[in-house]
Amino acid sequence: MKKVAITRQEQKELTRSGLIQTATRLFAKNGIANTATADVAKAQKVSHGTVFVHFPTREDLILAVIDEFATKLSQEFGNCMQQSDLRKLLVFHLEVLAEYEDFYHRLISELAHLPPKVQSMVFMLNAAISWKLYESAKPLMESGHLKKMSQPFLFNTWIALVQYHVMNRELLSDKLPILKEKKNEMIDHFINLIQTQKGERK
Amino acid sequence: MSAKCKSCGSCGMPMEKVEDFALGDSNHQYCQYCTDKKGKLLPYDKILAMNAKYYMESQGITADAANKLAVNLLKTQPAWKEIL
Numbered sequence: 001m002k003k004v005a006i007t008r009q010e011q012k013e014l015t016r017s018g019l020i021q022t023a024t025r026l027f028a029k030n031g032i033a034n035t036a037t038a039d040v041a042k043a044q045k046v047s048h049g050t051v052f053v054h055f056p057t058r059e060d061l062i063l064a065v066i067d068e069f070a071t072k073l074s075q076e077f078g079n080c081m082q083q084s085d086l087r088k089l090l091v092f093h094l095e096v097l098a099e100y101e102d103f104y105h106r107l108i109s110e111l112a113h114l115p116p117k118v119q120s121m122v123f124m125l126n127a128a129i130s131w132k133l134y135e136s137a138k139p140l141m142e143s144g145h146l147k148k149m150s151q152p153f154l155f156n157t158w159i160a161l162v163q164y165h166v167m168n169r170e171l172l173s174d175k176l177p178i179l180k181e182k183k184n185e186m187i188d189h190f191i192n193l194i195q196t197q198k199g200e201r202k
Numbered sequence: 203m204s205a206k207c208k209s210c211g212s213c214g215m216p217m218e219k220v221e222d223f224a225l226g227d228s229n230h231q232y233c234q235y236c237t238d239k240k241g242k243l244l245p246y247d248k249i250l251a252m253n254a255k256y257y258m259e260s261q262g263i264t265a266d267a268a269n270k271l272a273v274n275l276l277k278t279q280p281a282w283k284e285i286l
């Protein structure tokens with residue numbers, strides 16, 4: 001009896017993650033606002049009711065996709081925070097975003113028109129990244145290796161660089177994901193911008 | 203939010219380590235920031251202000267905009283859905 005319950009739970013989990021995968025693909029391909037939960041049901045060959053059980057609205061589906069890459073990010077960050085290596089942090093950020101770049105491209109292009117909760121979640125995720133970044137940069141600012149700047153300007157300079165490249169990725173790179181192609185250049189450039197002469201010598 | 207990873211029923215923060223949970227108890231439904239020393243949920247106004255401040259300090263978001271982001275963040279959370 002107990003075994004059956006576990007199998008059913010596992011089946012539910014499988015369905016759920018399958019729906020998230022399909023939604024990620026459709027959001028990326030057709031746009032987020034252009035994808036309805038019914039489209040996800042059709043592509044996944046399940047009933048609309050099945051989608052509804054897991055994700056009553058499109059908003060819930062979008063949030064689930066964001067949740068997935070947010071979880072990946074925080075796992076990667078958790079692993080690298082012991083040594084609080086700034087470069088590693090930036091590498092992980094770009095690597096996770098590159099994996100979701102097709103979706104991320106749609107997300108930031110459509111953000112102003114997406115449900116308010118989605119906007120709140122995106123800026124909450126960025127808030128967490130901003131804290132990690134500042135946490136690892138602060139000691140280096142105090143030791144004179146990095147230029148002194150405020151937390152918002154440190155983070156906004158970085159995210160502006162990242163998002164501009166993603167927004168215009170077809171123009172700026174022959175190959176996609178652009179965040180994979182330009183990863184090292186972008187990180188080198190950013191570190192160059194924020195470090196002092198003392199930091200350069202190190 | 204997701205079935206696998208627990209998140210705070212008040213602010214939505216993902217809770218991974220035991221320290222993230224109220225009272226360091228991984229069965230608790232709320233995070234350490236949303237609760238007092240006894241594990242009781244803080245008043246809505248306090249939690250709203252805390253989240254707004256987080257938006258402001260991390261990204262330079264204005265007070266008004268940060269407040270709106272925080273309101274929309276909390277609106278659909280289990281702890282506040284009923285009362286708002």
Ligand SMILES: [Zn+2]
Pocket residue numbers: 210211212213214215232233234235236
């Ligand atoms: Zn909380």
